[in-house]
Amino acid sequence: MTQHARREGLRRAVIAVFGLGCLGAANPATLRIALSSPPGPLDPATARTPEEFAPASPAYRQLVAPSGGPELAIKWSSDAALRVWTFRLAPGHQFADGHAVDAAAVKFSLDRVLAIGRGNAGYLIDNIASVTAINPQTIRITTKGSTPRLPAMLADRSASIINPRVMAHAVGGDRAAGWLAANTAGSGPYQLRPTRGGGVILLDRNPGWRVSRPVFDTIVYRAIADPIVRGLSVSRNASDIAVLMPAQSLSRLERDPAVRVVAAPVPAYQNLAFNLDRAVFQDIRVRRAIAAAIDTKSIVRYVRGGRVSEFRGPLAPGMPGYDSALYPVRFNPRAALTLAHAAGVAKGTRVVMIYPGVSAETDTVAQYIQAVLAPLGFQLRLERLSIPAYVDRMQRGSYDMVLMGFVASTDDASGVLNFWFDPAKAGVDNPARYHNPTVARLITEAANEPDTVRRAALHRQIAIRVNADLPYVYLQQTHVANVVRRDLAGYRLDPIRPLEVDVLALRRR
Structure with missing residues (x-):
C-alpha cells in the first residue's frame, strides 16, 4: 500500500x-x-477503571477536590486520634434537579458505596465505620482506626456525591x-x-x-x-x-x-503475577527463575519506545520508603536456567497466562514472556481476553499467571500496598492471591501512621518482605x-x- x-x-x-x-x-x-x-x-460506586468513568466525571463532585483542597466540603477537622472527622459543606451546590447538596445526600452516597462494596472503593470500605448527618451542612465520618488520609480517600471518584432521589430507579436491591x-x-x-x-x-x-x-x-x-x-x-x-x-x-x-x-508518569503499572495457589509457583526458585529471565529494560526500550519507566516495585519513585535497591531481581538468563533446573521444572511444563486484550504493545509483552520462558521448560499458553472475561477469570482464580495492568487512584503507597498484598482482595486487586500475616499487619500499621518518617520506615519493611516472597515481577510504570x-x-x-x-x-x- x-x-x-x-x-x-x-x-x-x-x-x-x-x-x-x-x-x-x-x-x-x-x-x-x-x-x-x-x-x-x-x-461511581461500580466503575473499576478510569476510562469506564471518565465521561461521567464532569457530572459529579466529591467532598474533597483531587488536589486535596475544598470541593463540596468547604472545611474539615478531626479529633486527636484521626478517627472522627467533621466536614462542613459549602453552600450553593445543587443537583441537576435543583435539590441542594446537603449532609443527607453525602450520607446516602457514602453509605451506598459501602453497601455496594464493588468498584474502586476499597479505601472507603476498609476504613469507614459510620457516616452521620449532624445538620444539613455538617457531616461526621467515623473511621475504624486512625485514618490520616481520609480526606485524600474522599477525593476518589468512588466517593462522588449522588442525588438520593436516584432510588426511584432502584430495581430489587441494586440501589x-x-x-x-x-x-x-x-x-x-x-x-x-x-x-x-x-x-x-x-x-x-x-x-x-x-x-x-x-x-x-x-x-x-x-x-x-x-x-x-x-x-x-x-x-x-x-x-x-x-x-x-x-x-x-x-x-x-x-x-x-x-x-x-x-x-x-502516572500511578499505573504492568506486572506479571504468579497465582500462588498453583503448586508450580509455590517454589520460590521457580518465581526467581522467571523473574531473572525477563529483561525489563528491553521491554521499556523496544516495546514501549522508551516512553515508560522501568518499575522496581512495589513502591514507585516519590512514595515514602521508595528505594529501587530493595527490588532484588536482575536480568540474568544463566541464573534463570540454573534456578529452573534446581527446582525441577520439566521440559514442556504447561502454564496458562491470561491478559487483557487492550493494545498491540500488551500483546508483544505477552509474546516476549512466552518466548523467554520456553528455555526454562515452560510451555506457556497465552489467553487474550476481553476486559469482562479477564476480570471474571481473575476473580475466580482461573489462571496460572496474569499479565496485569493496575491503575491506582492515588499516588500514595497505600494505592498499591493495600491492594496487591491484601489477602482479602485476592482476585482482581491481588491476582497473586498473596497472603503473609506479617505484611498484612505492617500495611495496617502504615495506613494508620500519621508520622511520615515512621510511615516511610514501615513501607520499607513491607517492600523488603514482599520482594523476598516475590509474588510479582514488576515490569513498567506507565506514562x-x-x-x-x-x-x-x-x-x-x-x-x-x-x-x-x-x-x-x-x-x-
Missing part, C-alpha cells in the same frame, strides 16, 4: 467514525473527546446501580443527555450549577479503538482531545503543528500520553486522573 493510499484510507476511517461534517469547522461550544474503548458503567450505569445524578457542571446508544456519550450543562459558567455547552465522548484513527481525529479537527495514545503513534503527532502531546489541539487552552494532564478533563479550565484560543 502506498503512503497516499494509506492516508486516504485513514481519512475515510475518520469520516466513517465522525461523519463528513466533523472534518469541517468545529462548533466552538462543543468539546469533543476521543476514548480508546467504550466507557461504562458510569456509576439504582442499573440506572446509574447509563445515567448521571450528580452536582457537577454537566449532566448526561439521554441517548439511544451509537457509541456516543453526550453531556449538557447542569442547570443547577451555580459555581461558575462553563465555556462549553456540550461535551461529546466517543470511543475510537484504532489509535491511528484516534490521533488523526485530533489532527483533522474531528476531536479536541484523544487519550491513551500508544508510543508508536507519538513521533508523528509531535511533528503535527495543529496538536500537542501531553505526557506524564500516559494524550494529544490535544493547540487551539484548546488550559488543558493539564492530572497524573492521578489522566483520562479525566477539567472542563472548567478549558477555553478556545
Whole structure:
C-alpha cells in the first residue's frame, strides 16, 4: 500500500467514525473527546477503571477536590486520634434537579458505596465505620482506626456525591446501580443527555450549577479503538482531545503543528503475577527463575519506545520508603536456567497466562514472556481476553499467571500496598492471591501512621518482605500520553486522573 493510499484510507476511517461534517469547522461550544474503548458503567460506586468513568466525571463532585483542597466540603477537622472527622459543606451546590447538596445526600452516597462494596472503593470500605448527618451542612465520618488520609480517600471518584432521589430507579436491591450505569445524578457542571446508544456519550450543562459558567455547552465522548484513527481525529479537527495514545503513534503527532502531546508518569503499572495457589509457583526458585529471565529494560526500550519507566516495585519513585535497591531481581538468563533446573521444572511444563486484550504493545509483552520462558521448560499458553472475561477469570482464580495492568487512584503507597498484598482482595486487586500475616499487619500499621518518617520506615519493611516472597515481577510504570489541539487552552494532564478533563479550565484560543 502506498503512503497516499494509506492516508486516504485513514481519512475515510475518520469520516466513517465522525461523519463528513466533523472534518469541517468545529462548533466552538462543543468539546469533543476521543476514548480508546467504550466507557461504562458510569456509576461511581461500580466503575473499576478510569476510562469506564471518565465521561461521567464532569457530572459529579466529591467532598474533597483531587488536589486535596475544598470541593463540596468547604472545611474539615478531626479529633486527636484521626478517627472522627467533621466536614462542613459549602453552600450553593445543587443537583441537576435543583435539590441542594446537603449532609443527607453525602450520607446516602457514602453509605451506598459501602453497601455496594464493588468498584474502586476499597479505601472507603476498609476504613469507614459510620457516616452521620449532624445538620444539613455538617457531616461526621467515623473511621475504624486512625485514618490520616481520609480526606485524600474522599477525593476518589468512588466517593462522588449522588442525588438520593436516584432510588426511584432502584430495581430489587441494586440501589439504582442499573440506572446509574447509563445515567448521571450528580452536582457537577454537566449532566448526561439521554441517548439511544451509537457509541456516543453526550453531556449538557447542569442547570443547577451555580459555581461558575462553563465555556462549553456540550461535551461529546466517543470511543475510537484504532489509535491511528484516534490521533488523526485530533489532527483533522474531528476531536479536541484523544487519550491513551500508544508510543508508536507519538513521533508523528509531535511533528503535527495543529496538536500537542501531553505526557506524564502516572500511578499505573504492568506486572506479571504468579497465582500462588498453583503448586508450580509455590517454589520460590521457580518465581526467581522467571523473574531473572525477563529483561525489563528491553521491554521499556523496544516495546514501549522508551516512553515508560522501568518499575522496581512495589513502591514507585516519590512514595515514602521508595528505594529501587530493595527490588532484588536482575536480568540474568544463566541464573534463570540454573534456578529452573534446581527446582525441577520439566521440559514442556504447561502454564496458562491470561491478559487483557487492550493494545498491540500488551500483546508483544505477552509474546516476549512466552518466548523467554520456553528455555526454562515452560510451555506457556497465552489467553487474550476481553476486559469482562479477564476480570471474571481473575476473580475466580482461573489462571496460572496474569499479565496485569493496575491503575491506582492515588499516588500514595497505600494505592498499591493495600491492594496487591491484601489477602482479602485476592482476585482482581491481588491476582497473586498473596497472603503473609506479617505484611498484612505492617500495611495496617502504615495506613494508620500519621508520622511520615515512621510511615516511610514501615513501607520499607513491607517492600523488603514482599520482594523476598516475590509474588510479582514488576515490569513498567506507565506514562500516559494524550494529544490535544493547540487551539484548546488550559488543558493539564492530572497524573492521578489522566483520562479525566477539567472542563472548567478549558477555553478556545
